[in-house]
Amino acid sequence: xxxxxxxxxxxxxxxxxxxxxxxxxxxxxxxxxxxxxxxxxxxxxxxxxxxxxxxxxxxxxxxxxxxxxxxxxxxxxxxxxxxxxxxxxxxxxxxxxxxxxxxxxxxxxxxxxxxxxxxxxxxxxxxxxxxxxxxxxxxxxxxxxxxxxxxxxxxxxxxxxxxxxxxxxxxxxxxxxxxxxxxxxxxxxxxxxxxxxxxxxxxxxxxxxxxxxxxxxxxxxxxxxxxxxxxxxxxxxxxxxxxxxxxxxxxxxxxxxxxxxxxxxxxxxxxxxxxxxxxxxxxxxxxxxxxxxxxxxxxxxxxxxxxxxxxxxxxxxxxxxxxxxxxxxxxxxxxxxxxxxxxxxxxxxxxxxxxxxxxxxxxxxxxxxxxxxxxxxxxxxxxxxxxxxxxxxxxxxxxxxxxxxxxx
Numbered sequence: 001x002x003x004x005x006x007x008x009x010x011x012x013x014x015x016x017x018x019x020x021x022x023x024x025x026x027x028x029x030x031x032x033x034x035x036x037x038x039x040x041x042x043x044x045x046x047x048x049x050x051x052x053x054x055x056x057x058x059x060x061x062x063x064x065x066x067x068x069x070x071x072x073x074x075x076x077x078x079x080x081x082x083x084x085x086x087x088x089x090x091x092x093x094x095x096x097x098x099x100x101x102x103x104x105x106x107x108x109x110x111x112x113x114x115x116x117x118x119x120x121x122x123x124x125x126x127x128x129x130x131x132x133x134x135x136x137x138x139x140x141x142x143x144x145x146x147x148x149x150x151x152x153x154x155x156x157x158x159x160x161x162x163x164x165x166x167x168x169x170x171x172x173x174x175x176x177x178x179x180x181x182x183x184x185x186x187x188x189x190x191x192x193x194x195x196x197x198x199x200x201x202x203x204x205x206x207x208x209x210x211x212x213x214x215x216x217x218x219x220x221x222x223x224x225x226x227x228x229x230x231x232x233x234x235x236x237x238x239x240x241x242x243x244x245x246x247x248x249x250x251x252x253x254x255x256x257x258x259x260x261x262x263x264x265x266x267x268x269x270x271x272x273x274x275x276x277x278x279x280x281x282x283x284x285x286x287x288x289x290x291x292x293x294x295x296x297x298x299x300x301x302x303x304x305x306x307x308x309x310x311x312x313x314x315x316x317x318x319x320x321x322x323x324x325x326x327x328x329x330x331x332x333x334x335x336x337x338x339x340x341x342x343x344x345x346x347x348x349x350x351x352x353x354x355x356x357x358x359x360x361x362x363x364x365x366x367x368x369x370x371x372x373x374x375x376x377x378x379x380x381x382x383x384x385x386x387x388x389x390x391x392x393x394x395x396x397x398x399x400x401x402x403x404x405x406x407x408x
Contacts, residue, residue: 010042017045020299020316021171022126027074027324029133042137046142049127060235064114064314084115088208116223146181167338168295178300189284196238196244198277202269203309205232294338322349
């Protein structure tokens with residue numbers, strides 16, 4: 001007599017447990033049904049945080065003022081706040097030209113435009129929170145196959161575990177295994193650039209200052225980080241042609257610092273030390289419809305952005321917040337998750353924000369990564385006008401703070 005295999009059934013299964021997926025899981029864990037019962041949630045993540053986790057690597061990211069507000073709303077920011085470094089000012093300039101402007105948080109009556117955090121440190125905090133929660137945490141494990149039925153998805157994992165979900169959430173990054181399993185299209189734009197990323201130490205630095213410098217190969221961004229051993233630190237994201245990026249990656253540390261200093265200048269201080277360097281190709285990948293039957297896509301699985309405006313995780317967090325609001329509405333109505341009403345509500349909630357953010361970033365990349373004379377003149381005049389007419393800075397500051405038009 002054979003015994004029937006019992007396959008665990010979850011209200012929500014999230015594939016991908018880096019920042020976006022982990023944040024969603026912890027947000028879901030705080031929701032209740034009308035009868036007070038918690039949701040049954042599973043999170044599938046391929047890498048343990050202590051290993052070389054691609055979602056929690058050496059990069060630092062800027063959390064906007066709006067994102068910090070949302071993380072506070074979710075109850076997550078208190079555990080992360082000690083990791084943050086204030087962005088009090090933003091200096092924007094065009095290398096070799098007259099255009100430049102500066103934004104100061106105090107002028108907009110906020111303590112900071114946002115905070116810079118190191119992904120590796122954030123990953124450790126979120127991992128501990130997940131392990132303390134009632135979330136079923138399949139880690140390390142990975143999606144192997146998907147079987148979609150009318151009322152659920154059945155997932156088979158690399159470990160052999162099987163599980164079912166009323167609602168499946170893909171938070172598994174730019175190369176989403178869920179998207180590939182459903183054979184869904186992704187609109188891709190190759191900007192012909194790679195990003196060289198490193199953390200550097202500077203002398204005579206300016207604490208709290210973020211820098212965005214546009215060069216003929218692409219933007220060069222420096223974000224303030226917490227000092228170490230008395231030295232100010234900056235997180236560098238340097239967009240270069242693929243060939244130039246390969247050449248820069250091959251340099252020794254001293255030659256790299258010299259090349260970086262030459263490209264940026266001395267406004268941010270003198271570059272004296274560097275950590276390990278990483279290189280990533282820069283593309284724009286967007287799902288026109290980030291949803292499928294009983295499935296939604298969030299974060300980099302739905303859209304992968306150029307880092308020119310630092311909006312990647314901030315946009316992904318707004319995916320999370322809107323999805324949580326849609327799920328709460330379904331729970332209040334005592335509906336089973338994964339319904340068509342939930343999917344359509346999520347798509348409506350995300351449409352305008354996603355479209356405007358992607359459009360603005362593509363405009364910035366194309367407008368500031370070339371030496372076409374009319375564009376050079378136009379962008380430099382625009383930057384100067386921001387300095388000459390301070391009220392014009394307000395829309396740019398709202399973007400930097402991560403607030404949507406409806407929230408301004």
